[in-house]
Amino acid sequence: MTYPIGPGFVVPEGYTRELAKQSVGPGWHGLIEALFNYVEGTPHKITQVKEKWGILRIYSSGDEYLRGVCSGLEVASSHICEKCGAGGKTR
Numbered sequence: 001m002t003y004p005i006g007p008g009f010v011v012p013e014g015y016t017r018e019l020a021k022q023s024v025g026p027g028w029h030g031l032i033e034a035l036f037n038y039v040e041g042t043p044h045k046i047t048q049v050k051e052k053w054g055i056l057r058i059y060s061s062g063d064e065y066l067r068g069v070c071s072g073l074e075v076a077s078s079h080i081c082e083k084c085g086a087g088g089k090t091r
Contacts, residue, residue, distance in 0.1 A: 010059070014045030023049040027085035028056055031073045038069055051082060054090040 008023050017036040021029050032049070035058065039046060044062035051057065056077035058070040081088040 008048070008050040010048045012045075012047060014047060014061075015049055020046060020049040024051055024056060025082035027080055027082045028077055030085065031056060031077055031080070035069070035073055039066070042066075054078070054082075056082075 011019070015023075017032065020032045020036065024032065028051075035046065039060075039062075042062075044060055044066050046058060046060050048057070048059040056074050058073060060066055060070055062070075078090045079087060
């Protein structure tokens with residue numbers, strides 16, 4: 001079975017850094033960089049990256065610690081403008 005590959009889709013084989021960046025606005029690219037710097041060199045995969053309800057959503061095949069990292073980045077995104085990266089709030 002082939003899966004559609006594009007921003008926001010589930011990719012069981014794992015997102016690349018670039019596909020993850022294409023899935024969200026440039027204001028959150030720093031969060032994506034931090035995530036992939038952590039995941040790089042580990043067996044963990046990021047299976048989906050998207051914006052939902054004004055917050056970054058990250059899904060992974062990782063352990064509990066990685067899920068905590070993802071959760072922290074999601075919380076951080078609620079205080080960062082997705083478009084420009086300036087401080088902001090979810091509304």
